[in-house]
Amino acid sequence: MIGCAVAYELTRRGAEVVLLDMRQPGAGATQASAGMLTPYLEGESSALLQLGVAGLARYAPFVEALREASGRVVEYRREGSVEVALSDGEAEALQSRAAYYAAIGVPHRFVAGDEAHALDPSLPSAVRAALLLPDHGYVGVHSLAGALLAVAEREGARVAVGARVERVTTEGAVTRVHTDREVLDADVVVVASGSWLGHATIDGVTSEAVRPVRGQLLQLSMSHAPTSRVLWGRACYLVPWTDGTLLVGATVEEAGFDEHATAAGVSGLLSAAFSLLPAARTARFDSVRVGLRPATKDHLPIIGRSSVAPGVVYATGHYRSGILLAPLTAEIVAGLVLDGDASPHLEHTRPGRFGL
Numbered sequence: 607m608i609g610c611a612v613a614y615e616l617t618r619r620g621a622e623v624v625l626l627d628m629r630q631p632g633a634g635a636t637q638a639s640a641g642m643l644t645p646y647l648e649g650e651s652s653a654l655l656q657l658g659v660a661g662l663a664r665y666a667p668f669v670e671a672l673r674e675a676s677g678r679v680v681e682y683r684r685e686g687s688v689e690v691a692l693s694d695g696e697a698e699a700l701q702s703r704a705a706y707y708a709a710i711g712v713p714h715r716f717v718a719g720d721e722a723h724a725l726d727p728s729l730p731s732a733v734r735a736a737l738l739l740p741d742h743g744y745v746g747v748h749s750l751a752g753a754l755l756a757v758a759e760r761e762g763a764r765v766a767v768g769a770r771v772e773r774v775t776t777e778g779a780v781t782r783v784h785t786d787r788e789v790l791d792a793d794v795v796v797v798a799s800g801s802w803l804g805h806a807t808i809d810g811v812t813s814e815a816v817r818p819v820r821g822q823l824l825q826l827s828m829s830h831a832p833t834s835r836v837l838w839g840r841a842c843y844l845v846p847w848t849d850g851t852l853l854v855g856a857t858v859e860e861a862g863f864d865e866h867a868t869a870a871g872v873s874g875l876l877s878a879a880f881s882l883l884p885a886a887r888t889a890r891f892d893s894v895r896v897g898l899r900p901a902t903k904d905h906l907p908i909i910g911r912s913s914v915a916p917g918v919v920y921a922t923g924h925y926r927s928g929i930l931l932a933p934l935t936a937e938i939v940a941g942l943v944l945d946g947d948a949s950p951h952l953e954h955t956r957p958g959r960f961g962l
């Protein structure tokens with residue numbers, strides 16, 4: 607997603623772009639993403655929360671411009687998320703989170719007991735408490751990636767599907783990309799390789815700054831959408847599309863580059879989904895998808911100019927927030943590459959903190 611968004615933004619702003627992807631664009635971590643736009647649930651540090659909130663603020667204009675430029679349907683809804691407490695302990699924790707949101711000025715509504723079920727009748731009757739965050743939402747990831755790519759190609763980007771980047775080298779004023787099939791010279795190379803950062807050398811260096819964290823995601827379908835909100839529980843989250851598609855995510859596993867689904871992963875997600883949304887028991891099981899989240903040690907992305915290779919800009923390591931941060935990342939990278947603009951967000955994402 608990051609590569610597609612950056613290619614889209616750069617081509618729209620007049621740059622000549624070649625997008626190199628060892629798979630189809632969107633077939634990495636993106637294909638197993640549920641497209642949640644939920645920074646207050648996943649912003650585990652204040653820096654990540656700041657980035658996530660800025661990322662969320664970019665979404666509506668970004669999708670609107672993309673819909674117009676592509677003429678395509680991109681599902682995008684901002685009807686909120688509901689975090690669900692199914693035990694007294696979880697309800698207490700949720701109440702503390704509500705107090706925290708109140709303190710930092712985040713719009714929210716906390717309800718307990720019968721009111722929680724009334725807030726969203728798709729929840730189980732035993733629900734103890736619920737916390738509504740109305741700013742949250744989700745985006746249809748495949749339609750988003752497809753539209754970004756279509757516009758980028760129409761604006762002149764060349765997309766090299768199946769091209770494996772082996773090394774990037776600095777050759778005087780140009781930066782050279784060596785793939786398994788061609789050698790390309792560029793003014794700037796944007797590295798958006800997700801978990802596979804360490805699979806190409808950059809000026810002879812192999813980086814271990816990003817590691818893969820496996821996520822399994824289920825796709826179910828129901829005759830109609832049981833709710834319009836993202837549901838978030840202790841052991842899973844649910845994203846209900848308007849057409850009845852129900853995404854259930856996700857495992858968080860250290861499994862190296864193994865992209866297989868597991869019986870335990872599927873069964874754990876299913877039982878967590880049933881406890882959050884009883885109606886999911888009758889859903890049709892469509893598929894399980896697996897993606898590798900690109901995680902850095904501090905869980906913040908790596909965005910910005912390389913501190914070592916002058917023609918390299920990083921846009922990787924987005925861990926759980928690649929979709930949320932794609933428009934913001936594209937804006938930051940295009941500003942940096944084309945205008946030399948240094949966004950204040952770069953303070954949190956400097957490649958130099960990992961020696962990159």
Ligand code: GLY
Pocket residue numbers: 642648821855856899925926927
């Ligand atoms: N952002 C959702 C996940 O990483 O599972």
